[in-house]
Amino acid sequence: MQENFSGVGVAPGRVLGPVRQMPKPVQEPHANVNIPTDVTVESQAARVKDAAKAVQAELRSRAATAAREGKEVLEATALMAADPMLIKSAVKLLSPEAPGGARTAERAVWEAAATVAETLKGLGGYMAERVADVLDVRARIVAELRGLPAPGIPSSEGPFILAAEDLAPADTATLDPAKVIALITSGGGPQSHTAILARALGLPAVVAAPGVDDIADGTEVYVDGAAGTITTEPSEELRVAAKAWATQASTLAAFTGDNALADGYRVPLLANVGTGTDAVKAADAGAEGVGLLRTEFCFLDRDTEPTVEEQIAAYGAVFAAFPNKKVVVRTLDAGADKPLPFLTNADEPNPALGVRGYRTDLTSPGVLERQLHAIAAAEAEHEAEVWVMAPMISTAAEASRFAALCAEAGLKTPGVMVEVPSAALTAAAVLSEVSFASLGTNDLTQYAMAADRQLGPLATLNDPWQPAVLHLVKLTADGAATAAAATATAKPVGVCGEAAADPALAAVLIGLGVTTLSMSPRALSAVAAVLKTVTLARAQQLAALALAAPSAATSRSIVREHLPVLDDLGL
Numbered sequence: 001m002q003e004n005f006s007g008v009g010v011a012p013g014r015v016l017g018p019v020r021q022m023p024k025p026v027q028e029p030h031a032n033v034n035i036p037t038d039v040t041v042e043s044q045a046a047r048v049k050d051a052a053k054a055v056q057a058e059l060r061s062r063a064a065t066a067a068r069e070g071k072e073v074l075e076a077t078a079l080m081a082a083d084p085m086l087i088k089s090a091v092k093l094l095s096p097e098a099p100g101g102a103r104t105a106e107r108a109v110w111e112a113a114a115t116v117a118e119t120l121k122g123l124g125g126y127m128a129e130r131v132a133d134v135l136d137v138r139a140r141i142v143a144e145l146r147g148l149p150a151p152g153i154p155s156s157e158g159p160f161i162l163a164a165e166d167l168a169p170a171d172t173a174t175l176d177p178a179k180v181i182a183l184i185t186s187g188g189g190p191q192s193h194t195a196i197l198a199r200a201l202g203l204p205a206v207v208a209a210p211g212v213d214d215i216a217d218g219t220e221v222y223v224d225g226a227a228g229t230i231t232t233e234p235s236e237e238l239r240v241a242a243k244a245w246a247t248q249a250s251t252l253a254a255f256t257g258d259n260a261l262a263d264g265y266r267v268p269l270l271a272n273v274g275t276g277t278d279a280v281k282a283a284d285a286g287a288e289g290v291g292l293l294r295t296e297f298c299f300l301d302r303d304t305e306p307t308v309e310e311q312i313a314a315y316g317a318v319f320a321a322f323p324n325k326k327v328v329v330r331t332l333d334a335g336a337d338k339p340l341p342f343l344t345n346a347d348e349p350n351p352a353l354g355v356r357g358y359r360t361d362l363t364s365p366g367v368l369e370r371q372l373h374a375i376a377a378a379e380a381e382h383e384a385e386v387w388v389m390a391p392m393i394s395t396a397a398e399a400s401r402f403a404a405l406c407a408e409a410g411l412k413t414p415g416v417m418v419e420v421p422s423a424a425l426t427a428a429a430v431l432s433e434v435s436f437a438s439l440g441t442n443d444l445t446q447y448a449m450a451a452d453r454q455l456g457p458l459a460t461l462n463d464p465w466q467p468a469v470l471h472l473v474k475l476t477a478d479g480a481a482t483a484a485a486a487t488a489t490a491k492p493v494g495v496c497g498e499a500a501a502d503p504a505l506a507a508v509l510i511g512l513g514v515t516t517l518s519m520s521p522r523a524l525s526a527v528a529a530v531l532k533t534v535t536l537a538r539a540q541q542l543a544a545l546a547l548a549a550p551s552a553a554t555s556r557s558i559v560r561e562h563l564p565v566l567d568d569l570g571l
């Protein structure tokens with residue numbers, strides 16, 4: 001019987017394919033389990049060794065076919081699976097003579113890996129960075145001992161649609177876009193990592209679709225990433241739609257830079273990147289610069305603060321891809337959905353409202369100054385036009401202090417992200433202190449609507465089409481205009497949240513007074529194709545319609561009705 005699931009469409013595209021489920025996380029094995037008397041230490045030791053070997057073989061065979069970045073991760077993890085220190089300490093814990101008595105094979109592996117992880121952490125530096133590999137290997141060996149599928153992205157011979165509860169940033173490294181053709185999740189919201197990842201990879205995706213994590217492996221489904229629907233036993237009509245999309249997707253003209261509206265009004269389209277590799281891809285995709293360098297993405301797997309030299313190299317790799325072009329560097333935005341162990345406290349009761357972004361300077365003084373010096377040193381080695389902005393700025397006083405720190409480091413163009421409603425409401429004062437602002441609509445939406453961006457059930461609230469969010473965008477642009485008039489200096493306002501990647505919303509944002517848009521490079525051609533059909537006056541009319549709408553859904557549908565090009569292009 002045909003089944004329909006619906007959620008929030010976060011990246012367009014219509015595809016057909018078999019579902020593969022992301023295995024659920026491995027649970028900690030119980031301690032103090034009675035071990036039957038007929039189970040020998042030798043037989044348990046053999047099970048542990050065999051499981052470790054099987055895990056190593058599986059990781060090696062995946063490394064052999066993985067793309068370059070994923071390959072390195074998989075090879076490092078495969079080495080760890082056969083680590084004699086890990087196996088030896090696990091085997092010791094199987095013996096009745098072990099302190100606390102004999103453990104089950106699963107428990108012994110769990111505890112031994114915890115000890116190895118602690119030791120590595122204590123050693124710091126490169127060794128501390130291997131902690132995540134040990135914990136990954138531990139989960140894999142325990143899953144193997146239990147006869148369960150290995151955690152992480154499933155491997156498959158052919159292309160498939162990945163179903164999961166939600167994806168974590170760490171899943172990115174092993175997701176092969178040649179195999180995974182769409183993402184569907186029961187959790188997550190439009191601004192969750194799954195959504196950001198899907199847009200970065202250009203994969204159709206639907207999030208917050210309850211029930212999709214229970215679809216049986218191998219079931220053929222049709223996914224519509226614009227409508228937010230998933231259908232089993234697809235009809236002939238849906239099969240035709242998927243075929244038509246495949247043809248259309250390859251005909252959307254490539255973006256070649258110099259983006260402009262129908263009347264010639266220039267709206268530079270920039271890229272959101274995390275690393276030098278991303279930056280090279282963004283430059284190849286025609287991006288006119290970088291509107292958001294998420295510096296924390298260079299260091300997500302770090303337990304310790306990266307050295308200034310490491311930072312210079314990481315930022316320099318991005319600057320090198322954009323000579324004489326603008327690169328907006330965001331200082332570390334650790335916390336909430338992007339924890340960095342060396343900056344954030346994992347025990348905060350309410351991390352989204354906690355010490356995150358610019359606020360980590362309160363608890364870890366020095367890190368921000370060292371980062372600003374590293375950015376300035378990298379700038380000196382390259383031709384890029386470097387702008388720097390702080391995330392999570394809430395007051396004009398914070399903006400002023402950040403500008404002073406930038407000046408001390410020799411950075412000429414300081415700015416702020418507007419993602420806390422207080423900054424939007426006081427934009428004229430905030431922008432008087434700095435040179436520019438960039439609207440982080442992902443966080444601005446979560447804070448305006450008081451809806452955690454990672455929670456599936458709140459996805460409808462967490463929608464940048466919410467008229468309340470659009471009003472905050474307008475307040476920011478208006479405040480910037482006031483500050484520009486008062487200081488006789490231009491105060492440009494860009495958008496670097498995911499809203500900029502939605503071609504219809506992009507037109508609205510320009511109409512609200514935003515001057516640049518920054519997005520995942522995959523979105524550039526679709527956004528450019530739609531913007532070139534509207535004049536500035538038309539964009540302003542669309543913005544007025546969107547602001548006056550009674551709900552996010554109405555706002556979206558009214559604007560879409562006025563942009564027939566979206567249907568023509570299948571967007």
Ligand code: PEP
Pocket residue numbers: 292294333419439440441442443444496497498
């Ligand atoms: C945002 O909040 O919109 C943003 C661009 O930053 P991030 O998604 O990294 O929090």
Ligand code: MG
Pocket residue numbers: 391419440442443
């Ligand atoms: Mg943000």
